[in-house]
Amino acid sequence: MKNDTPSHERFIELMLFLFACVSIISVIGITFFIFEEGLPLFVHVNFFEFLLSSDWSPTADNPSFGILAFIIGSIFVTTISLIIAVPIGIATGVFMSEYANPKWSSIVRKGIELLAGIPSVIYGLFGFFFIAPIIRTLTSSDTGLGVLTASIILGIMVLPTIINTTEVSLRAVPRELKEGSLALGATYWQTIIRTLIPAARSGIIAGIVLGIGRSIGETMAVLMVAGNSPIMPKGLLSNTRTLTMNIVTDLKYAEVGSLHETSLFTTGIVLFIFILFINLLVHYFMKKSLERTQGK
Amino acid sequence: MVENNKLSAKRVDLFYGDFQALHDVSLNMEKNKVTALIGPSGCGKSTFIRCLNRMNDVIEGVTIHGDILYDGKNIRTDFDVIELRKQIGMVFQKPNPFPMTVFENVAYGPKIHGIKDKTRLDEIVETSLRDAALWDEVKDRLHKPALGISGGQQQRLCIARVLAVNPEVVLMDEPTSALDPISTSRIEDLIDVLKRDYTIVIVTHNMQQAGRISDKTAFFYQGVIVEDGPTEKIFFNPENPQTEAYITGKFG
Amino acid sequence: MNIQQSTRRAKREEKVAKSVVYLFVFLTLSVLVWIVGYVLFKGFVTIKDTSYEVTPSSIESIASEKYPEEPYLLIVHDKVRVDEILYEELIEMYTKRRQANWGDITQQNLKIWPFMYAGNTSFYDAASELVTSEESDEIGDHVSYINTPEEALSYIENVEGSAGLVPVGVFSEDQLKDVKVVPVRMVGVAVNDGVTAIIDNMQLREIRSDEVDHLFDGTYTNWNQIGGPDLRIVPIVYQDSSIYGELTTQLGNIAEVYTDKDDFISTLKNTEGAVARVLFKDLEEEELTSLSIIKHEVKRNLTIHYLIEEPARSGAWGGISTIIINTLVLIIFTLVFSSPIGVMAAIYLIEYSTENRFIRILRLGTETLAGIPSIVFGLFGYIFFVELLDMGIGFISATLTVTLMILPTIIRTSEEALKSVPNTFREGSLALGATKLTTIYKVVLPAASPGILSGIILAVGRVIGETAVLIYTLGSNYELVSSPTSSARVLSLHIYNLFAEAISFERAFSTATVLIFMILLVNYGTNTLIGRINTQQRS
Known part of the structure; x- marks a missing residue:
């Protein structure tokens, strides 16, 4: 800054700077309070028992706090949802950037925006009243609720993320690469699958990881369709409870200030660490994708 | 001599939507010769060369009238576009190696055309790189990313990539415009060698380059071939005053 | 045409792959249509099989066996949205110890004020025989007794929620013309x-x-x-x-x-x-x-009454008017906090900061904030605003928590909008001697405003759909929010509560329909704005 800037302008600049710091301060604040509330659990409960036991009976006379079942539940549901969403998402992204004419691409884009805007409780309703009965009819499941239904709903919910990032990364691939491949006598599909997608790889992976983050952090929709039993999921049709579900379910009846309440914040820490790790991955891949498209 | 035409364009008109980019272009390109297309920016020479292996098919809104014959057969009606491009390769203005290793870049074409045998691929890659005069420089880094080699090497890699498909014609769209003088001269040397086995059509805005490497030259101006003929004639004894003006650097 | 086998294979492969791609696109679109269509359909129409003790046929004029020659009509207040009544409901209306509510029959939160025509003993006897049964034989204290036809008519006209059995014989033909008569299924x-x-x-x-x-x-x-x-x-x-x-x-x-x-x-x-x-x-x-x-x-299912009536009985009766208003109030207050902060943060990041390590950390902060799941925001809001700052579960805690949550959306879109303002605008203004602040305020912000606005609308979309963050910060009181600390309920929470407490699935769907219309409105808004930005840039 030059010295002749009027003092009130410098004051306003300072204000703007402070506002710019709100996000990072919030992140630090959230991290601090979640850890501050959750870490004291380990005074009473063994760290490894917390992570590696699947016995969750926080209100028993001899309470036990093991969240392994929920960690597995979260990972299980997220994995299946990605297995569903990734092929469909990438294919739709390919369609939008490579095959669709502007009219269709705009129609699909509006559709994707709507899909992204639908609140998670509505996905939950849809899952419970539409998907679950189908699962119930097609399989041996009694309720139709559980890992599979939750995964289908989550798969639909993360589709927009994957589609958007795929489309954006494919569009960022230089035209020269496409022409280079076509000029060698490759079909359009060979060009897409062997040149464009590998070139857009980092961006697409970043989108998938972003999808993982959304999937693992989603609460309401899974809460309504996953069955919510605090047990180790045994298969696709098994009821399950994820980390997020554990927090939202138990906070309702945990006594304020009890070890039970603390354990829910500790569950939050585990979820938070998952998310931070995922964020770092996204950041890494985004950076890599940026480097790629901007050459070297 | 007529039978010796590898490629010939007959009265080609090309439109981008409503805009006509090529007017009534006719040109013969002889076998195992280098044909240079010269002219100021936007004169249609790149558009024309892209017609020869139907690269304009990719662009929306392009309509083409007139015929282009390859070995006497119409490239539009007598060829499948994939087959055509296998036989008529193309090197672009900016080196565009794929974001994969040197080896994979060269093996890309043979692989998509169904060659799976590993030793056969190794063989093709080595021959192509040797033909492109790049083997000695990259033989130790075949499995390193292609984006890591220099711009001139990248362009020769792109040439090797085209040769690996075993084409008969190589189209080059200003292949040296993005390169330094040393790399440029190496590519020019390469073109001189390649014309023994291939028919070459090259777009260049570099007069001297056209003069040095080509056997025939066509001068494009505003979508029309103003004059074409043996390079010496175009350069030293042009019939058209516009050609002369361009050659001598009065415009362009 | 001579085509090699490898080419043929490649083309076949392309055909298959392309059909798979189109199939997946079709799948994506049909999933969207299914979800929206399903929710809207269930929101507007209820189709179900209900089990009754009586057949669907209903009778307007009823008479007791003891007094067969004295037919009665059930007349009700005009506002009651009932077109037929079950005989057991009629009995309950008169004999239930606690006053009955139309809510159980028509879902409108309105007390039932029954009356009996007791012009003489035989009328009374006949009517009481009709409205009592062996099990419920005592007529409740809340039942009024009326002696003349005129009195009955004025009661039915003036007392909201009133209903009564009246003998047809005592009225002249014209008197009952404008009165709502409800047939009974018996x-x-x-x-x-x-x-x-x-x-x-x-x-x-x-x-x-x-x-x-x-x-x-x-x-x-x-x-x-x-x-x-x-x-x-x-x-x-x-x-x-x-x-x-x-x-x-x-x-x-x-x-x-x-x-x-x-x-x-x-x-x-x-x-x-x-x-x-x-x-x-x-x-x-x-x-x-x-x-x-x-x-x-x-x-x-979804009717205009549902939109304008206040909810009652955990949402089983009445409508969602207060909940809609609460939602709007939450949106407005969240925006009041988040848009200035977000826009100013973006201004700093784009207009003032130079790219250095610290700014990269600020950006990483925004990115991280955007990735934090809403339940974690909920936990933070609960421990920080609700407990530590002692604001309690209520409106202010929720507003502040949601503000943090949507901040990244606003910052990012505002950054993009500011970035897209050409530098020539800034230089032009600075060259005229304007200060940097004036330039930003008078030139850059107006040019970027459609983009910033579309980001804010996008944020509205997020607020509308949020649930998990609100459960432990906003609570679930469905009355109109009255003070910063009062607990409140918004549409998405209402849907969840109707579902989770199994109050009414039909109502969950009609509320979801309202929510979907809000989302459509938001999407329409952003699309219009983005369309305007595009035309602006082209001209």
Whole structure:
């Protein structure tokens, strides 16, 4: 800054700077309070028992706090949802950037925006009243609720993320690469699958990881369709409870200030660490994708 | 001599939507010769060369009238576009190696055309790189990313990539415009060698380059071939005053 | 044309791959259409099978057996949205110890104010015989007694939620013309015990409403045709001068007619496979075995009343007016906090900062904030705003938490909008001697405003849909939010509560429909704005 800037302008600049710091301060604040509330659990409960036991009976006379079942539940549901969403998402992204004419691409884009805007409780309703009965009819499941239904709903919910990032990364691939491949006598599909997608790889992976983050952090929709039993999921049709579900379910009846309440914040820490790790991955891949498209 | 035409364009008109980019272009390109297309920016020479292996098919809104014959057969009606491009390769203005290793870049074409045998691929890659005069420089880094080699090497890699498909014609769209003088001269040397086995059509805005490497030259101006003929004639004894003006650097 | 085999294979592969891609796109779009279509459909229409003790046919003028020549009408207040009433509901209305509410019948939160016409003792006796049963034989204290037709008419006109049985005879024809008369469903289907016997773990308990007539017109001749035992169907009919008389008009001609009631009842009890229509009251008094009647009902779900009435009974009655307002208030206050912070942060990041390590950390902060799941925000809001700052579960805690949550959306879109303002704008203004601040305020911000606005609308979309963060910061009080610390309920939370507490799934869907329309509005808004930005940039 030059010295002749009027003092009130410098004051306003300072204000703007402070506002710019709100996000990072919030992140630090959230991290601090979640850890501050959750870490004291380990005074009473063994760290490894917390992570590696699947016995969750926080209100028993001899309470036990093991969240392994929920960690597995979260990972299980997220994995299946990605297995569903990734092929469909990438294919739709390919369609939008490579095959669709502007009219269709705009129609699909509006559709994707709507899909992204639908609140998670509505996905939950849809899952419970539409998907679950189908699962119930097609399989041996009694309720139709559980890992599979939750995964289908989550798969639909993360589709927009994957589609958007795929489309954006494919569009960022230089035209020269496409022409280079076509000029060698490759079909359009060979060009897409062997040149464009590998070139857009980092961006697409970043989108998938972003999808993982959304999937693992989603609460309401899974809460309504996953069955919510605090047990180790045994298969696709098994009821399950994820980390997020554990927090939202138990906070309702945990006594304020009890070890039970603390354990829910500790569950939050585990979820938070998952998310931070995922964020770092996204950041890494985004950076890599940026480097790629901007050459070297 | 007529039978010796590898490629010939007959009265080609090309439109981008409503805009006509090529007017009534006719040109013969002889076998195992280098044909240079010269002219100021936007004169249609790149558009024309892209017609020869139907690269304009990719662009929306392009309509083409007139015929282009390859070995006497119409490239539009007598060829499948994939087959055509296998036989008529193309090197672009900016080196565009794929974001994969040197080896994979060269093996890309043979692989998509169904060659799976590993030793056969190794063989093709080595021959192509040797033909492109790049083997000695990259033989130790075949499995390193292609984006890591220099711009001139990248362009020769792109040439090797085209040769690996075993084409008969190589189209080059200003292949040296993005390169330094040393790399440029190496590519020019390469073109001189390649014309023994291939028919070459090259777009260049570099007069001297056209003069040095080509056997025939066509001068494009505003979508029309103003004059074409043996390079010496175009350069030293042009019939058209516009050609002369361009050659001598009065415009362009 | 000579095509090599490898080319042919590649083309075949392309064809297959392309169809798969198109299939997946189709799948994506159809999933969208399914979800939106399904929710809207369920939101507007309810289709379900309901089990009743009585048949769908209803009668306007009813009379007791003791006073068959004195027909009564049930008249109700105009505002009550009822088009028919079950006989048991009529009895409850008069005899329930706690005053009944129309909510149980019409979902409108309105107390029922019943009255009885007691012009003389016989009127009173006749009416009380109609509205009591053996089990509920005491008329409640909340029932008013009325002695003249005029009094009855003014009561029904002036007391909201009023309803009363009045003898037709005492009114002149014109008097009842403008009064809402509600027919009563009072006919049940009684069968001989043997029909409902358990055979091979199967028992006939219910019958579809459209099958009832077929029992009497000879279409069905054996109970096993509708899932019962192997018994012949023996339809019988009781006929006298009162209501039972009316029933016979609906019959086919194969039924045996009885004119003596005791005879009729004993035949019904003693003849294997016998079936008859009887008054609901007789089912109870004569201890008859009856079949439930399944009625396939198609009803409108989301109505204008649902939008404008206040919720009651956890949302089971009334509408969602206060919840809609709460949602809007939450949106407005969240924006009041988040948009200035977000936009100013973006201004700093784009206009003032130079790219350095610290700024990269600020950006990483925004990115990280965007990735934090809403339940973690909920936990933070709960521990920080609710408990530590002691703001309690309520409006202010929720607003502040949601503000943090949507901040990244606003910062990012504002950054993009500011970035897209050409530098020539800034240089032009600076060259005229304007200060940097004036330039930003007068030139850059106006140029970037459509983009910033579209980001804010995008944020609105997020607020509308959020649930998990609000459960432990906003609570679930569905009354109108009255103070910063009062607990409140928004649409998405309402949907969840209606669902989770199994209050009403139909209402969950009609609320979801309202929510979807809000989202459509938001999407339309952003699209319009983005369209405007595009045309602006082109010109």
